[in-house]
Amino acid sequence: MRVGVPIFLFLAAAGFHTALTASLESAEKEDTFGEEVGLEQLSDLQKRDQEEFEAAQMSEAVQDENTEEENDTQEEDMNRDGNVEADQHESESDEDVDGMRQKREHLEANVEEADETTNLAEVE
Template sequence: MRVGVPIFLFLAAAGFHTALTASLESAEKEDTFGEEVGLEQLSDLQKRDQEEFEAAQMSEEENDTQEEDMNRDGNVEADQHESESDEDVDGMRQKREHLEANVEEADETTNLAEVE
């Protein structure tokens, strides 16, 4: 029986050592696997984020382009309206000058008639 106790303790220690080693190796494999999966998932997330960012930039550029086009159209319309206003002012100025000339002629004619 004296021989059985040390053998039993040796086998128990060896079994404990084997179990502990297997557990540590398993934990390392899980960590490595988790890191690999994590990197793959992170890579997928980064790709998705990059795609969304690029889509947002393209959408923003399209919006900017549309706003610029609308501003240009508005400026063209404003320029046309301004040109029309200038033409109206020029036309009214010509009418006024014509009327003033007619009034002056009428005054001169009246003055001449009074003098005679």
């Protein structure tokens, strides 16, 4: 039995060593595999992120174009409205001028009549 104990310990140590070595090799393979898969996944993620970024830029560009078109349309509308208002103001001004002209002519006619009446009164 004394000879069996050292042989048993030797076999146990050898088995432990083999199990430990296999475990470490397995862990290294998993790490390597994990890194390869991680790089592939990272690459896929980067591709997706790049695609999403490009899509967002395209969307922003389209929105900017739409905004510019809306601003241009609003400016044209404002200019058109401003021109209409200016035309209305000019029409009102023309009407005011015509009305004032008529009043002046009417007053001048009244003044002439008054002068004529005064001249006739002086002559009599």
